[in-house]
Amino acid sequence: xxxxxxxxxxxxxxxxxxxxxxxxxxxxxxxxxxxxxxxxxxxxxxxxxxxxxxxxxxxxxxxxxxxxxxxxxxxxxxxxxxxxxxxxxxxxxxxxxxxxxxxxxxxxxxxxxxxxxxxxxxxxxxxxxxxxxxxxxxxxxxxxxxxxxxxxxxxxxxxxxxxxxxxxxxxxxxxxxxxxxxxxxxxxxxxxxxxxxxxxxxxxxxxxxxxxxxxxxxxxxxxxxxxxxxxxxxxxxxxxxxxxxxxxxxxxxxxxxxxxxxxxxxxxxxxxxxxxxxxxxxxxxxxxxxxxxxxxxxxxxxxxxxxxxxxxxxxxxxxxxxxxxxxxxxxxxxxxxxxxxxxxxxxxxxxxxxxxxxxxxxxxxxxxxxxxxxxxxxxxxxxxxxxxxxxxxxxxxxxxxxxxxxxxxxxxxxxxxxxxxxxxxxxxxxxxxxxxxxxxxxxxxxxxxxxxxxxxxxxxxxxxxxxxxxxxxxxxxxxxxxxxxxxxxxxxxxxxxxxxxxxxxxx
RNA sequence: GGCCCGUUGGUCAAGGGGUUAAGACGCAUCCCUUUCACGGAUGAAUCACGAGUUCGAUUCUCGUACGGGCUACCA
Numbered sequence: 001x002x003x004x005x006x007x008x009x010x011x012x013x014x015x016x017x018x019x020x021x022x023x024x025x026x027x028x029x030x031x032x033x034x035x036x037x038x039x040x041x042x043x044x045x046x047x048x049x050x051x052x053x054x055x056x057x058x059x060x061x062x063x064x065x066x067x068x069x070x071x072x073x074x075x076x077x078x079x080x081x082x083x084x085x086x087x088x089x090x091x092x093x094x095x096x097x098x099x100x101x102x103x104x105x106x107x108x109x110x111x112x113x114x115x116x117x118x119x120x121x122x123x124x125x126x127x128x129x130x131x132x133x134x135x136x137x138x139x140x141x142x143x144x145x146x147x148x149x150x151x152x153x154x155x156x157x158x159x160x161x162x163x164x165x166x167x168x169x170x171x172x173x174x175x176x177x178x179x180x181x182x183x184x185x186x187x188x189x190x191x192x193x194x195x196x197x198x199x200x201x202x203x204x205x206x207x208x209x210x211x212x213x214x215x216x217x218x219x220x221x222x223x224x225x226x227x228x229x230x231x232x233x234x235x236x237x238x239x240x241x242x243x244x245x246x247x248x249x250x251x252x253x254x255x256x257x258x259x260x261x262x263x264x265x266x267x268x269x270x271x272x273x274x275x276x277x278x279x280x281x282x283x284x285x286x287x288x289x290x291x292x293x294x295x296x297x298x299x300x301x302x303x304x305x306x307x308x309x310x311x312x313x314x315x316x317x318x319x320x321x322x323x324x325x326x327x328x329x330x331x332x333x334x335x336x337x338x339x340x341x342x343x344x345x346x347x348x349x350x351x352x353x354x355x356x357x358x359x360x361x362x363x364x365x366x367x368x369x370x371x372x373x374x375x376x377x378x379x380x381x382x383x384x385x386x387x388x389x390x391x392x393x394x395x396x397x398x399x400x401x402x403x404x405x406x407x408x409x410x411x412x413x414x415x416x417x418x419x420x421x422x423x424x425x426x427x428x429x430x431x432x433x434x435x436x437x438x439x440x441x442x443x444x445x446x447x448x449x450x451x452x453x454x455x456x457x458x459x460x461x462x463x464x465x466x467x468x469x470x471x472x473x474x475x476x477x478x479x480x481x482x483x484x485x486x487x488x489x490x491x492x493x494x495x496x497x498x499x500x501x502x503x504x505x506x507x
Numbered sequence: 508g509g510c511c512c513g514u515u516g517g518u519c520a521a522g523g524g525g526u527u528a529a530g531a532c533g534c535a536u537c538c539c540u541u542u543c544a545c546g547g548a549u550g551a552a553u554c555a556c557g558a559g560u561u562c563g564a565u566u567c568u569c570g571u572a573c574g575g576g577c578u579a580c581c582a
Contacts, residue, residue: 013582048581113580129508130578163580181512190510191578198580205582229511229577254513261575308531312520316530335513335520338575342518345532355545393544403544418542465541472542480543 006038008220010071011209013045014056017280017289018063020263020341021224021256024306028253029222030069031307031329038219042074043212044085047202055283057085063277063291067299068322081216086208093203096211096241097164097196101144105240106196109133109143110155110162132192135170164197166206166233174232179220179251179331186232194233206230210237213248221248225338226262228252251331254310255338263341265289273343277302296396297346298365301353305346310335319352351395359384362391366400373401375408382407385490389482403481407490410499411477416506418479419470423507430460430467431504435497444493446485453485474503 008029012022033040042064044057057075064070073079083089100106111119116133119141123131131137138145143165144152155162168191175185196207203211213221231250238247258267268275268289278291292302304320313320313328320328354362363383370377377383383404390403433456441452453471457464472484475496481487488496 011582015582045582051581109580111580116580125508127508132509132578161580165580184511186511195580200580202580204580209582224576225512226576227582231511252512255575257575308519310519314521316521318519318531337513339520340518342532345519348532351545390544392546463541468541476542478542482542482544483540484542 004217004219006033006036006220007041007216007218008033008038008222009041009043009213009216009218011043011045011212011223012060013048013051014060015048015051015053016056016282017265017276017291018060018278019265020275020277020306021253023063023067023069023277023302024256024309025222025224025253026064026067026069027303027306027325028251028311028329028331028334031325032220032222032331033072034326035329039072040069041079041081041216041218042071042077042084043216044075044087045205045208046085046087047198047204047208049087049200049202053283059278059280066278066293067303069303086203086212089208089212090202092215093197093207093211094201097203097207100166100196100237100240101164103240104167105236106164106166107138107144108152108156108162109138109141109165109193109195110147110160111141111143112161115142133165134192135168135189138165138167138193161199163195163199165193166196166237168193168233168236174235176231176235176247176250179249180254180334181252181336184228184231188232188236191232194230196237206233206237210234210241214238214242214246218248220251222251222253225252225255251334254335256309257338257340259340267341271343273346296369296398296400297350298353298357298362298397300357301346301350304353305349308349309339309341319349319356347395354391354394354397354400359387359391362387362397362400366397369397369401370405370408373405375401375405377408382490389486389490393482406476406481407487410502413477414503414506415473415478416503419473420507422466423470426460426462427467427470428504428507430456430462431470431500433460434471435500438493438497438500441493444489446483446489449488450485470503471500474500 010026010029012018030040046052046057061074061076071077073081073084075084097106101108119133119137120131123137133141145167147155168188170189172188173185174188175183178184194206195204197203231252235244235247238244256263258264263275265275274290274292274295276289276291278293280289280291281287282289300321303322303325307320307325307329308318311329311334314333363380366387367377367383386404386407387400390400394400394403434453437452437456441448454464457467468484469479472479472481475484475487475491
């Protein structure tokens, strides 16, 4: 390891919503960078023009802003190593591809998609269901290895569509040390001749990742485990182009799993939990996929939960602030096995964070949820008081709305059926007296209210238990909520009396 | 099929030659609470299998099984 400044990157392709696993990769990058006083770069991998989705890049930045994992350098943050979109770096890759060809490490291939399809069909056997363009096959295809130099030149001059492929050596062992898995090795004979430069002149991921990591002086490269099989291609490219000494250290992160395999959007839809960080509206299909943010998660809880999905600090601690994570995170405590996502546990993290965050901070985040329900919050102090009263029973920010909306508006409906069967004249009289007493009351606090209420009950020979639930339903509409006299206290004299009267009229 | 990675309760996981194999989520029961929760207590539940090394393997080695990933001019 050198003493070079730590530089890491997250390199998403702007094709859709930002997945849980993606955010975790961002998080590990970010934590590692900040811990080492390094830079966190966001590079947009938009080399596939067919899959480009307008708005997706902005959406990714929005997600990072929400989670608080802002890049130091990116297409919108700027930086010395730009441009940060691969589409804007197109010309750079060609040079390196040419160098590889010149050195005999790569070659031109003129095979059309149809010819490739035919090759796969022709060579497909039961023991080899997916034939690869490799050392066995390349001699039978139309490329600069099988064609004469003149023919190749003619095709090139004629502007024939072609790609550049890496020429994988035979019988070499490529190995590298993964920060999480230790030494990993591959036999190059079983790796295919991956396309490096596509017919449209754009690089594939394989070329781009190596060239850009080099040019952007990346020191540590983290990505999902699904990239492990193509790692030998990248290692070889490093060796051919820039030297293994300059290669970043790799860490292939374990996958986040759903019920069967990699966690997918489908898992979320099936079991009713989000998979994306924020709501994603696909501009092509107009399909909306719900995000953690809109579901009612706090960013603090979201990243805390994600950090622990595959990593722990070796103690029993589970709740970490971002700052604590920056201090304590370490790659060698990251698991190598995949982790199944548990939505219940995710909600628990959010619950804990709702409890520990001050009401004022929660108020800011929960306001939009109230507004979405048509409840405008004029009095923020009241909102904070409400939050303090109900937050311990809330797992999601939306629970805060359910638990707290009756402080701002009349309940939409009252559970009359819970009261009616046991209702009688005595209770009617009792509440009439309660109203008179409350109207006269000078001090309006929970203790006083409870005291008076119970005195009146005793005087009327009614057990408090028989009238407590009715009172609750009068105030909140149903059988839920904090202590009923705390509610009355916060609701205020006029509103409390108004609701009792209103409910009495319903019976 | 081939290659690669992985495997401690239902889930997240600590531990890494000798332990009663932590803890958390979830679940169950009880306590608290004249609602619902919170909180507290208790409980059920785990080292995939087979060899080897060893006085002794959950821990080390090798196999097997199982799971997952990759196998595009997608990332």
